[in-house]
Amino acid sequence: MTVNLQVFETVFAFTIVVMLCLLLRKYSVIKEEDGGVFARLLTQVVLPAVIFLQLSATPIRSNQLLLVVAIFIAGLLSMALAWLAGRLLNLSRSKTGALMLTSSFGSSALIGYPFIAFAFPGNPEALADAVLLSELGVGLPMFIFGPAIAMYYGGDADAPGRKNKLSFSYFHSPIFLSVVLGIAVSFIPFDRHSSLIAPFIEALKMIKGALAILACLILSLQLKLKALKGLLPLFIVSAVIQMWFQPFAAHVQAMVFHLSTLQTQVLILVCSMPSAVLGPVFASQYNCAPDTASALVMGHIILSIAMIPAVFFVMG
Numbered sequence: 001m002t003v004n005l006q007v008f009e010t011v012f013a014f015t016i017v018v019m020l021c022l023l024l025r026k027y028s029v030i031k032e033e034d035g036g037v038f039a040r041l042l043t044q045v046v047l048p049a050v051i052f053l054q055l056s057a058t059p060i061r062s063n064q065l066l067l068v069v070a071i072f073i074a075g076l077l078s079m080a081l082a083w084l085a086g087r088l089l090n091l092s093r094s095k096t097g098a099l100m101l102t103s104s105f106g107s108s109a110l111i112g113y114p115f116i117a118f119a120f121p122g123n124p125e126a127l128a129d130a131v132l133l134s135e136l137g138v139g140l141p142m143f144i145f146g147p148a149i150a151m152y153y154g155g156d157a158d159a160p161g162r163k164n165k166l167s168f169s170y171f172h173s174p175i176f177l178s179v180v181l182g183i184a185v186s187f188i189p190f191d192r193h194s195s196l197i198a199p200f201i202e203a204l205k206m207i208k209g210a211l212a213i214l215a216c217l218i219l220s221l222q223l224k225l226k227a228l229k230g231l232l233p234l235f236i237v238s239a240v241i242q243m244w245f246q247p248f249a250a251h252v253q254a255m256v257f258h259l260s261t262l263q264t265q266v267l268i269l270v271c272s273m274p275s276a277v278l279g280p281v282f283a284s285q286y287n288c289a290p291d292t293a294s295a296l297v298m299g300h301i302i303l304s305i306a307m308i309p310a311v312f313f314v315m316g
Helices: 002-026 032-057 062-088 093-101 108-119 124-153 160-172 174-186 198-208 211-222 232-257 261-271 278-285 290-315
Strands: none
Touching: 002 108, 002 211, 032 124, 032 174, 032 198, 032 211, 062 093, 062 124, 062 232, 062 261, 093 124, 093 232, 093 278, 093 290, 108 124, 108 261, 124 174, 124 261, 124 278, 232 261, 232 290, 261 290, 278 290
C-alpha cells in the first residue's frame, strides 16, 4: 500500500510540475524553440550522468538481465499485436507502421527515470534496474527496430543509408557510452568515499537533480492537444497495447522468472510508460504517417496521468 500511495503521489506531483511548465510556456517564459536545448541537455548531459552514476555503483546481477529479457519480449509481443490490430482494422500501410511504432517500446528515459526516482526515494537499486531496463531493454531495440519499421511501412523506403545512420547513431551516443563505461567501472574496486572520488560522485548527484525538471520542461513544450478526431479507435487500441497489454506480458514473465517484488514493480512501471517520443521522429524521417504517430504519442502522455497509477494498482 505504501508503494501504491507513493506512485499516486508521484503521478500527481509530476502533473503539477508539468502544469506549471505549461503556464511558463503560455506566458512565454519558455518557448517551443527552447525544447531542442532542453532535449540536448537531457540526452547528452543529464541522462548519461545518471546512467553512469547508477550502473557504476553495483555490478550487474544475473537476475537483472532477466528484467531486460522480460521487457524486450513484452515489447516485441506488443509490436506484433499492433501489427495484427492494423490488419484487422484495415489500416493503411503507413498507419500500421505508426501504430507499431507507438505501441511497443515506451518513453522510459524521458518519464521513467524521474518517475522511478520519486516513486522509490532513496532506493538506488530501483533506479539501477530502471536504467538497465531503459537502455538495454527499450532504447537499444527502439533504435534498431524503429527505423526499420518506419522505413518498411513509410514512404521513403528508397533511402537505406538513412536507416543505418539512425540505427548506429545510438552506439556512439553519450547515453550508450555511459552504459558501457558505467558497467565497466562497476567491476573496478575503488573507494567511492575517498577525497579524490567523492567530489565527482557528488557532482553527478547534483546533475541528477535536474532530471525531473528537464523532463517536465520538455513534456510541456511537446504537449499539443491535437485533435484525435478520426483516430479514436486507433488511439484506444494503441493505449491498450502500450499501457495495459505490455505491463501484463511483463508481469507474467516476472512470475515465471521469479523476480523480486521490487524488480516486478519497477518492470511494471517502466512498461506502463506512454509511447516513446522517438516513434514520431522515425515516422517523420521516413514519412510513415508522422501526424498519426505524433497524435497518438501526445494522447498517451495525457492519458498516462491516470493510466500509470491504475496499471500499477492492478498489477504492481
